Amino acid sequence: MIQEPVSPEPQSPHDDEPEAVRREANVTESSRANRGWWDRNADEYQIEHGTFLGDDRFVWGPEGLDEVEAELLGPAEELKGRDVLEIGAGAAQCSRWLAAQGARPVALDISHRQLQHALRIGGSFPLVCADAGALPFADSSFDLACSAYGALPFVADPVLVLKEVRRVLRPGGRFVFSVTHPIRWAFPDEPGPEGLSVSASYFDRTPYVEQDEEGRAVYVEHHRTVGDRVRDVVAAGLRLVDLVEPEWPVWNTSEWGGWSPLRGNLIPGSAIFVCVRD
Secondary structure, rough: OOOOOOOOOOOOOOOOOEEEEEEOOOOHHHHHHHHHHHHHHHHHHHHHHHHHOOOHHHHHHHOOOEEEHHHOOOOOHHOOOOEEEOOOOOOHHHHHHHHHHHHEEEEOOOOHHHHHHHHHOOOOEEEEEEOOOOOOOOOEEEEEEEEEEHHHHOOOOOHHHHHHHHHEEEEEEEEEEEEEOOHHOOOOOOOOOOOOOOOOOOOOOOOOEEEEEOOOOEEEEEEOOHHHHHHHHHHHEEEEEEEEEOOOOOOOOEEEEOOOOOHHHOOOOEEEEEEEEO
8 A cells, every 4th residue: 555655865876786687587576676676766767757757648658649649548538437547657647647537547556666656746546556467456447558668568478467457458448558669679778879770689589687796686678579569469368459659759859768869760669559358
């Protein structure tokens, strides 16, 4: 249960930087590592990206594609009264926007610290700290579900998560999720010219792991090809109705990690999958 809001405070830097490797990481290790990483880095993340994300915007990724214009969940006027689950909600900016449209959102995140930032900003909707692979909701609880860069890039078994989403959706319900575009895994994670040359195999699915001196994972990210993502959706019993690759807009001059106007004008940075439970 989330108790009290907090003010963002920079975390003290760690004395020992983790080692970045490519190795296997199972469901349990990935979940444990990423829960800890987001708890430790939530403050820094909200300080660095809070202005771009806003308090109550629904942004699908670093390009700045806004649900106001995209309407991937449907027209805003049709969201009123809908039960919506946001997975990997962070500070619940998307849920706050949904609530403003008259929807009934529930914001779920694996990180207690991220949800404390949701309390700090405010909102009257429920906050739930839980793993996306074991959603604590009854079958057919939601009309819609969404995830903007939440959970799916970090889980070892995406089909498990997608099956859980399908379970809690009502028939006809829609699930929209965004992830790093799979092609980015072939390029260095750099915003400048050095990030424009292929440096790895697109087909190498070995997870990216940061580990401590004892070899324990402290951060894990998993790679899936575009075809893998499509097959995952189908294997979970969902139907893919659209795949959106946002173009970099002229107004967005900011950099976010490896995302930048330079790279965004040449190669896609995000992939958004629009799925339906029949």
